[in-house]
Amino acid sequence: NAGVTQTPKFRILKIGQSMTLQCAQDMNHNYMYWYRQDPGMGLKLIYYSVGAGITDKGEVPNGYNVSRSTTEDFPLRLELAAPSQTSVYFCASSQEGYTGELFFGEGSRLTVL
Amino acid sequence: AQSVTQLDSHVSVSEGTPVLLRCNYSSSYSPSLFWYVQHPNKGLQLLLKYTSAATLVKGINGFEAEFKKSETSFHLTKPSAHMSDAAEYFCVVSVGNDKIIFGKGTRLHILP
Known part of the structure; x- marks a missing residue:
């Protein structure tokens, strides 16, 4: 039962x-x-999609595309990675949108040097 | 406007003692409230969800939370902590399908 699969798990840029x-x-x-997760900051929404062909910006979309x-x-x-994009990135999916359970991947840890 | 505040960034309890993780929320409408758990190097997993059916919500692994509208709180409790409960816990509020807000998290430490 795969659920949500993210790749890669680690990357240095x-x-x-x-990437x-x-x-x-x-x-x-x-x-x-x-989402991106930074220490002590919770999760911040980058982009979301309500179905194939439909995407929209979240709280922190600058520097990203989907x-x-x-x-x-x-x-x-x-695009054009910056040190401020060093973070752990999580992908999630849901059947019911925000009123239902979010299913998360295991995360992708990105470091920009 | 909606907001969520987790009152403690770290909580330490001894194994076998009760756990209390505190969460206050602010919402203009009837919210949906969630607790998620994140074990090290893993994604978040749903513990329990409140959606107005009952004020006391039971979740997985012996956790439960009580919705108190008068106090705008949704505290997470467990009668007896286990070493495997060591993780980070997130309180989450949503209002319809418009927006969801994560608290900043509470890291739970279990002392042997």
Whole structure:
């Protein structure tokens, strides 16, 4: 029972490089989310999607982009990486949106040097 | 406007003693309230959810929480702590499908 799968688990980037964090879910959920988690700060929403072809900005979208071409996949693109993007990134999905349970991946730890 | 405050960033209890993690919320409407747990290097997992059906909510692993509207609180409790309960706990508030807010987390330490 895979649930939400994120890759890679760890990555080190140099300033100015770009990369894509992959997220896939096998629960046929319409709602998908990208969060970043910084120590002592809780989780901040980067982008979200309510279905294939539909995405919208969250609280901290600058420096990121997303796409949602299928129900299953919701990749997060980092363009021109900066040290401020050093964080742990979590992808989540939900059947009922914010009123229901969020299912989280195990996270991707990104360091920008 | 909605907000959520976890009153303690760290809580330490001895194994076998009760656990209390405190959460206060602010919401203009009837909120949905959640507690999530995060074990080291893992994603968050739902412990329990309040959606107005009953004020005392039972969750997994012996945890429960009581919704107190007059105090705007949703504290998480467990009668007897176990070493495996050591983790970070997040209180979360949502209002409809518009927005969800995470508290900053409480790290629970269990002393042998």
